[in-house]
Amino acid sequence: QLQLQESGPRLVKPSGTLSLTCTVSGGSISTPDYYWGWIRQPPGKGLEWIGNIYYSETTYYNTSLKTRVTVSVDTSKNQFSLKLTSVTAADTAMYFCAGIPVATNRNWFDPWGQGTLVTVSS
Amino acid sequence: VMTQSPATLSVFPGERATLSCRASRSVSSNLAWYQQKPGQAPRLLIYGASTRATGIPARFSGSGSGTEFTLTISSLQSEDFAVYYCQQYNNWPPYTFGQGTKLEIK
Numbered sequence: 001q002l003q004l005q006e007s008g009p010r011l012v013k014p015s016g017t018l019s020l021t022c023t024v025s026g027g028s029i030s031t032p033d034y035y036w037g038w039i040r041q042p043p044g045k046g047l048e049w050i051g052n053i054y055y056s057e058t059t060y061y062n063t064s065l066k067t068r069v070t071v072s073v074d075t076s077k078n079q080f081s082l083k084l085t086s087v088t089a090a091d092t093a094m095y096f097c098a099g100i101p102v103a104t105n106r107n108w109f110d111p112w113g114q115g116t117l118v119t120v121s122s
Numbered sequence: 123v124m125t126q127s128p129a130t131l132s133v134f135p136g137e138r139a140t141l142s143c144r145a146s147r148s149v150s151s152n153l154a155w156y157q158q159k160p161g162q163a164p165r166l167l168i169y170g171a172s173t174r175a176t177g178i179p180a181r182f183s184g185s186g187s188g189t190e191f192t193l194t195i196s197s198l199q200s201e202d203f204a205v206y207y208c209q210q211y212n213n214w215p216p217y218t219f220g221q222g223t224k225l226e227i228k
Contacts, residue, residue, distance in 0.1 A: 046207065046219055046220070046221045046222050047164065047207055047209075047219040047222075048219070049215075049216050049217040049218070049219070052215075060214075060215045061215070062215065062216045063215075063216070064216075096163055096164075105150075105151075105152050105170075105211075105212075106169070107152075107211035107214060107217070108154040108166060108169045108209065108211055109154070109156075109164070109166065109209070109217075110166040110169075110175065112163035112164060112165075113163065114162070114163055115162075115163050
């Protein structure tokens with residue numbers, strides 16, 4: 001059973017770079033069956049998809065964040081990562097990682113990591 | 123754009139709750155529903171508009187296709203009071219979520 005766990009700094013300074021890692025357990029990140037994605041949720045607000053990566057390093061990004069986002073994968077560590085540059089207070093949010101089945105018409109988010117709250121503040 | 127209604131729904135325990143999700147253009151049956159409790163990650167309830175995910179009780183049911191979708195929870199239990207989100211995966215990227223419906227105890 002796949003399990004995901006986010007890790008990384010909880011506090012980032014304005015104009016800095018937010019960096020998070022998601023560790024996948026219970027399966028290989030190199031599986032052809034899943035994309036690996038990031039979703040965020042500002043306090044008290046709804047869910048926003050950030051981006052996906054495939055083990056082959058093919059990436060898909062939300063155009064609203066595309067100029068600031070990089071998602072990468074490290075198959076040797078069974079991890080994928082998120083970098084978000086030039087952060088502002090608006091980037092303060094709970095950040096979730098998730099697995100997304102690859103098969104056509106099966107691209108829902110499951111499983112999810114527990115999430116990690118990242119605050120942008122000086 | 124995915125639009126959920128109502129924003130908040132107040133229901134007595136034991137009663138039925140009906141939540142709606144509307145897509146701005148057809149998403150076929152490529153729609154999922156999630157439940158989120160405070161401080162937790164969303165949990166997949168329904169995919170393919172009407173298929174319950176593994177371990178989801180039968181009191182949760184989904185219906186609809188195209189642009190109109192419904193999540194029905196029959197006989198509400200105390201643990202069902204949460205926020206519910208719909209998400210389309212027909213036209214991605216991007217994946218888009220509704221803004222959520224908060225189901226609260228009346």
